[in-house]
Amino acid sequence: MKILHVFKRSRKKTDGHGKSDGYFLEARFGEWGYYLLGIVMEVSMVAAFSLAALLVMIIVKAVVT
């Protein structure tokens, strides 16, 4: 798992010791929890963005019709 090693090494550089910084997912699942948190944040971004677009659509529809 050389690829994973690359990630872990980089992660340790990020916070100095590779310790948990208080995030539940990281504390619970270790390194993979950290990546999972990243994925959750990316999915949240998509959700927030979709909701904003829906809001735009509703406002436009209300104004035009």
Add this chain to the structure above:
Amino acid sequence: MNLRPTLNDFRLIGWGIGRVVLSVGLIMAVPLATALICGEWNVCTDFLIGISACLIFWLGTEITCRVTLDLRVSHGLVVVSAGWLFAMVFGAIPHYLSGHFSSFLDACFDVMSGFTTTGLFLLQDLDHVSNGLNMWRHVLTYAGGQGIIVVALTFLFVRTSGALSIYLGEGKEEKLLPNVVNTARAIWMISLTYLVIGSVFLFVALKTCGMTPGRSFLHSIWLFMGSWSTGGFAPQSLNLLYYHSFTIELITMAIFVIGSLNFALHYSVWTGKHSEIWKNIEIRSFAVTALVVTFFVSLGFSKLGVYTTINEFFRKGFYIMISGHTTTGNATVYSSSLVNEFGVLALWAIVFAMAIGASAASTGGGFKNLRVGILIKSLWLDIRKMASPDSAVLSEKVHHLNDLWIDDPLARSAALIILCYIAIYFMGGLLGVAYGFSPSVAFFDSVSTGSNTGLSAGLVSPVMPVLLKVYYTLSMWVGRLEFISIFALIGMGASIVRGRKVGGS
């Protein structure tokens, strides 16, 4: 004056291209295994021939082109641009042998479309294609999304000096890690992690729709690969419309939006810089342009009275818009609906979104959000300078992993690439008009190919003129590689003709 390339230069470039072709042969093992498992013996033969051709070519370059020189930047750029053309030709062998194409050119078009993550296809009778060939189509686009060079770097250019030059030549300007080979591996790490997660979600959704476990498994992987790579390929000719499932549309949309993000941004978020996702100029630029386009699409729909319920708007209008903006090309409407139902305003708003495209160093194409962000900030800086006293010292910065201060060279390079994209969009559009297609259709499909999107208003088909097929194939190639390595290839051609001979006067 430029120096004419020596024989050693050609041998070095040939050696690099051999490695790229070998990587194409290696990834053919995946569809070969699929065909073997599914008992598709004719398809196995097609792939064995394809793999043999790649191996023979590679062996030929290893024997004839091995030199002790290091790859310089100019070599690397030519290896990338020419390597993609060779990869297309060798990748098209199984396509052509399948009997689903009317000519080798059509097969090359589809392979270039796959590698560049465009998603347009000239393949005939897609609904009855073998599992092996379908796997090859999707593996092409998945590998192309990370970059053929990234594939080659991961396995075949280890400890090769000059690896950075070929990495940069593929339109990826950022390294995730100091070592470029480790960068390639990190890109695979991100993509494979999402492959597992996304495929599991899609498998459950497809199984819930009533598909058999075997079909659900294959379709989940294919849909993931098509979406993540912003390729837009799907195993059925109706694309996402085939499934009639809101859940699948929702999952694929999340996959392709995330897939369109910069790999350096993924890496940053995954390794601790969580706030980057909100601060990054590419995300902000994407959010602004997408919301502006949403506004115009909604306005167009409301004026015409089509897709006016939230459900219809989200599944048809918003999905197509976001699919276009991320340069994916997954479709939930027929090509004819884009022309006949969307109306001029919504259609051109989507053309605008496709032209801008996704993030830099991602699987997507188009101008890229980073360049648009830099250009807007630069414009804003110029406006502020005009409104301020001459003695005022003003500055603007954008945040992309680090703070980048806007200066003339940065703005000029962004503007130059955007101009090049506009040129290929425009030429393709004019060519389509010259062949008698309406401007809306011609420009829609031209922008779609140049930005590697894959949505079509109906122009792209097996019966379109040969010149358009050739132009679109080149447009996909040029758009994906972001011009620089193409310029290097042209420059090399000019040096052969007009360059000064080394050691000569």
